[in-house]
Amino acid sequence: MKTSPTIANLASALVQALPTLSNPAFDSVNPTFKTAKNPDGSGYASLAAHIAATKSALAPFGLVVVQFPTSPGPDLVGIETVIVHSSGEWISNECSVALHPTTRVNKQTGEPEVVPPTAQNAASATTYLRRYGLAACLGLVGERDDDGEEASNAAPRPSATPYAAPRSVPASNPAPRPAAAPSSGGPRTPAPPVIDGPHLDAVIPFGKNKDQRLRDLSPNSLFWYFENYQPKPYKGRISDKDQALRDALDAAFGRSNPGESAPAPEASEDGVPF
Numbered sequence: 287m288k289t290s291p292t293i294a295n296l297a298s299a300l301v302q303a304l305p306t307l308s309n310p311a312f313d314s315v316n317p318t319f320k321t322a323k324n325p326d327g328s329g330y331a332s333l334a335a336h337i338a339a340t341k342s343a344l345a346p347f348g349l350v351v352v353q354f355p356t357s358p359g360p361d362l363v364g365i366e367t368v369i370v371h372s373s374g375e376w377i378s379n380e381c382s383v384a385l386h387p388t389t390r391v392n393k394q395t396g397e398p399e400v401v402p403p404t405a406q407n408a409a410s411a412t413t414y415l416r417r418y419g420l421a422a423c424l425g426l427v428g429e430r431d432d433d434g435e436e437a438s439n440a441a442p443r444p445s446a447t448p449y450a451a452p453r454s455v456p457a458s459n460p461a462p463r464p465a466a467a468p469s470s471g472g473p474r475t476p477a478p479p480v481i482d483g484p485h486l487d488a489v490i491p492f493g494k495n496k497d498q499r500l501r502d503l504s505p506n507s508l509f510w511y512f513e514n515y516q517p518k519p520y521k522g523r524i525s526d527k528d529q530a531l532r533d534a535l536d537a538a539f540g541r542s543n544p545g546e547s548a549p550a551p552e553a554s555e556d557g558v559p560f
Contacts, residue, residue: 289377296349296371303347309427310335331428333413336420348372351423353416358382360495361403361504363411367419381419383411386506400514402494480505480538488534491527500534512539 290296310331331339344350348371356364364382385403392399421428480486486501490511500508512535517528 287377287379290375293371293375293377295373296369296375296377299347299349299371300369303344303349304425307343307424307426308339310339310421312429328430330430331417331421333417333420336417336426336428339426340420340424351420353419355412356380356382359504360498360502361385361507363408363415365412365415365419367416367423369423379419379423381415381422383415384504384506385411386504387510400510402510480508481540483537485534485537488531490531500538508535508538511535 312329312331313335314330314332316328316330340351350370352368352370354366354368356366358364358380359382361384362382363385364380366378366380368376368378370376385407387400387402389398390401391397417428420426482501486499488500490496490498490500495503495507500511503511515532515535517524517532
């Protein structure tokens with residue numbers, strides 16, 4: 287939490303304003319949370335309902351709430367919520383969530399493919415954080431209180447797993463890397479812990495994470511690159527920087543073979559966004 291040097295006027299205004307606020311109306315339904323009493327899903331208050339319940343009610347006390355999107359780290363989206371008083375005093379706090387790649391079935395090939403987070407994912411997370419940030423700072427309730435039932439008793443939801451693109455050995459037949467264990471069709475074991483070392487200072491030379499070091503990525507993003515990235519030859523040769531990135535990814539998860547060339551995939555449209 288951050289504040290202006292003084293907040294005496296702001297605090298006095300909040301003490302007077304908060305008792306006049308009412309919880310926002312539950313004007314939306316979450317269809318993924320169904321109960322016997324609510325077979326269509328649980329009700330909650332939308333962002334618009336939160337704003338309608340607070341904006342006009344705070345104004346007579348010289349108060350306004352402003353919110354700014356932030357990006358506190360790689361693969362993170364956040365919101366900073368600021369309460370401002372007409373005296374110039376303010377108080378703020380920030381909350382954030384991680385964005386993760388998802389897996390979907392390619393309509394043309396029928397094979398699973400990994401989809402990086404999109405702008406729509408970020409926008410949805412931003413709206414979610416704005417609702418919770420506004421409710422938290424003003425003491426509002428915008429959803430049903432289940433006394434922690436869902437968090438305590440619900441079975442874990444399956445998470446998306448990265449799709450491991452097949453690797454083929456080129457005609458030059460370099461020594462192959464140890465192949466990943468074939469999938470049995472069941473759930474995959476969690477990714478192994480990341481091994482620290484100078485290899486994590488390798489820099490990604492392409493894509494939306496261009497010029498970022500491996501150590502600056504989230505573990506999920508790092509494992510996604512490990513599973514999916516294969517350097518592709520140009521004019522029959524893999525560049526040194528692409529080979530160095532592949533070696534660094536292998537070293538990060540304990541599958542390093544220094545000095546070997548990474549097997550190159552056949553020239554095809556594999557759908558990997560590099």
